[in-house]
Amino acid sequence: MTAEPAAALRVEHVAKRFGALTALRDVNLRLNKGEVLGLIGDNGAGKSTLIKILCGFHRPDSGRISVNGQQVVLRSVDHARSLGIDTVYQGLALVNELTVYHNMFLNRELRIGPLLNNRAMRRLAQQHLADMGVGIADVGAQVAKLSGGQRQAVAVARAVYSDARILLLDEPLAAMGAKEGALILDLIRDLRDRGDVSVIIIAHNYAQVLDVCDRVNLLQHGTITFDRPTAEVSLEELTELVVAEYRNRRRPA
Numbered sequence: 001m002t003a004e005p006a007a008a009l010r011v012e013h014v015a016k017r018f019g020a021l022t023a024l025r026d027v028n029l030r031l032n033k034g035e036v037l038g039l040i041g042d043n044g045a046g047k048s049t050l051i052k053i054l055c056g057f058h059r060p061d062s063g064r065i066s067v068n069g070q071q072v073v074l075r076s077v078d079h080a081r082s083l084g085i086d087t088v089y090q091g092l093a094l095v096n097e098l099t100v101y102h103n104m105f106l107n108r109e110l111r112i113g114p115l116l117n118n119r120a121m122r123r124l125a126q127q128h129l130a131d132m133g134v135g136i137a138d139v140g141a142q143v144a145k146l147s148g149g150q151r152q153a154v155a156v157a158r159a160v161y162s163d164a165r166i167l168l169l170d171e172p173l174a175a176m177g178a179k180e181g182a183l184i185l186d187l188i189r190d191l192r193d194r195g196d197v198s199v200i201i202i203a204h205n206y207a208q209v210l211d212v213c214d215r216v217n218l219l220q221h222g223t224i225t226f227d228r229p230t231a232e233v234s235l236e237e238l239t240e241l242v243v244a245e246y247r248n249r250r251r252p253a
């Protein structure tokens with residue numbers, strides 16, 4: 001019998017409370033190498049809390065996290081990043097006042113001696129975005145001048161460019177038009193085809209992202225209650241599960 005390959009990311013019995021509120025009760029999750037995992041669940045189910053734990057922003061109260069088979073304590077966002085875990089949040093993390101290319105190289109600027117090598121950063125950012133099919137006419141433009149979808153695309157492209165091996169996308173299609181959403185989904189498909197990046201996508205509107213996910217996990221009341229390959233589950237079945245949970249919650253005790 002061959003041993004199961006190490007997961008890119010493994011979460012075991014993770015719990016997190018905020019004062020009296022239990023956000024995560026007992027989360028067990030496995031992200032395989034090269035797969036795209038959809039994490040869905042109703043409002044307040046704990047999805048963002050879990051992502052914030054996995055990117056080093058929150059510390060869990062208990063439980064274990066392993067990256068590539070090694071148990072780790074994620075001390076900070078920078079520490080998680082140094083282990084190859086990068087996150088694109090709902091609120092993004094781009095600096096609006098800076099240009100697209102400065103954002104692409106944020107915190108890892110290219111320099112010649114003490115000076116920024118703007119020319120090289122501009123050229124490489126342009127090339128990388130074009131390679132990924134992200135149409136930004138002028139990488140010298142301020143990020144504030146981009147549309148929401150373009151900003152999101154730059155944030156995803158930057159995470160991919162940063163050698164992230166595990167990418168956490170929190171609502172990647174939020175506030176996006178159909179065309180921009182399609183661009184992000186194409187980026188995720190490209191990543192999946194590359195096979196060397198593992199992705200977790202949180203999506204409220206899961207119908208939009210199901211198509212790019214290999215597997216889907218449902219988070220309910222702070223625990224994963226459903227884990228199935230996407231090919232084996234229909235949209236109707238998922239919707240029924242989410243709606244049943246919603247009804248249960250509204251039922252008086």
Ligand SMILES: Nc1ncnc2c1ncn2[C@@H]1O[C@H](COP(=O)(O)OP(=O)(O)OP(=O)(O)O)[C@@H](O)[C@H]1O
Nearest residue numbers: 018021023041042043044045046047048049050204
């Ligand atoms: N920093 C915090 N302090 C106190 N409570 C928090 C904090 N962050 C999250 N919570 C609470 O934890 C629970 C889970 O929140 P979380 O944001 O993880 O849910 P979610 O599944 O991402 O929801 P949504 O889809 O609405 O974003 C909620 O009841 C929320 O109010």
